Amino acid sequence: MACGGGRGCVALRGAQIRDLLDAKHNVLFDCDGVIWNGETAVTGAPEVVSLLKQRGKRVFFVTNNCTRPRENYVQKFSRLGFADVAEEEIFSSAYCSAAYLRDVARLRGKVYVIGCGGVMKELRDAGVPVAEEEDAEPGASIYTCPLDPDVKAVLVGYDENFTFMKLAKACCYLRNSECLFLATDPDPWHPLRGGRVTPGSGSLTAALETASSRKATVIGKPSCFMFDCIASQFGVDPAHSLMIGDRLETDVLFGSNCGLTTVLTLTGVSTLQEALAYRDSQEPQQKNCAPDYVMESVADFLQALED
Structure with missing residues (x-):
């Protein structure tokens, strides 16, 4: 994967992955296209989530998919081989919309x-x-x-x-x-x-x-309200947080808007070419859609976590 020079879109590998994980306490994952596609887990994703938790990282799942309530997400995580994902770690656009109407509006x-x-x-x-x-x-x-x-x-x-x-x-x-x-x-x-x-x-x-x-x-990504929900419940510091997603205009822009370090995975919607185009754009808003890092898959975290 060639990412070229300049700022952003850095290809994550080896020691860089270890250094990045050492610097972050919280990891936010998008779901569709990042840790699963439909009813199939992305290879290595269940192990990555478990190892992050074993390393003391706080893991959250932020999804714009509003089709199922959080309790159904818990069942899906279990069904796809993810161990011990709790309902309070899941922030869907449906849950956050309800929280907004109740607590903010x-x-x-x-x-x-x-x-x-x-x-x-x-x-x-x-x-x-x-x-x-x-x-x-x-x-x-x-x-x-x-x-x-x-x-x-x-x-x-x-x-x-x-x-x-x-x-x-x-x-x-x-x-x-x-x-x-x-x-x-x-x-x-x-x-x-x-x-x-x-x-x-x-x-x-x-x-x-x-x-x-x-x-x-x-309410959902790229709006900051979803991160505000997490921060208010768990005291999460954006400077020590990582956002991993597959969609530049929502996941990556969400991370940029909230001050998080962003990683694009190539197992979902957006492509490396689209990321590079945003990085090289002269429009500030488009540049915010360019990720800090790019990796083929969340499975690329495995070696760093297993060492």
Whole structure:
């Protein structure tokens, strides 16, 4: 892997990996594309997580995937061979969205959700009232459908059952300038098996932003709120923290925004060529998407941890 000269995008290997790990107390991992792909763990990833913990590192998992609640993530970690991952180590965009509505916005009213079961479960677990979505009557339209007067926020996440009616209702709620507009994450799409893709939360949010002429507050990466959640619960110092991800525009930018050292792994979405293009860009915002380091896979940590 040739990364060229200049700052950023340094190829991590050998003694450099040991020095980096020695300097960091906290390691934040993205999940999809970093430690697993679908239902397959990235080779060596379970061992890396266990060895980091044995070395006294605090390990956290930060994911923009809002499709499952944290308890289901615990089951997935176990299923894929990761030992002893605790629910409190997992910070998903669904969990953090619920925490934001409860602790920051202190929502007094209901939230209207475009999203899936994972978001709904985290909201209910946090005690955030959700506006129930009633089955539309045949022939119903936005002219006739009921709107809940108690809705004080709209939250958009990944929703395979996204409809024109949901979009129209959300638009109506957002006509009230006091109604909060939140998005779980800005991910535009997600890779699927066989080379196919599925639209992400960001694409649904973009539709509502266009229709409402408003901009959503993003809770997940690259917003810093996810790191604020971790820092407030665990006292994490960004200067002693490492962010490992596969997506430059979310994972790496998140790390840059929060003052973390960033590592791009090449087992997911972004490529080395894209990282180098960001590094060499003249735009400051684009430079923030360039990682400090690049590695083929998290398995590259194994030798340094086993020594």
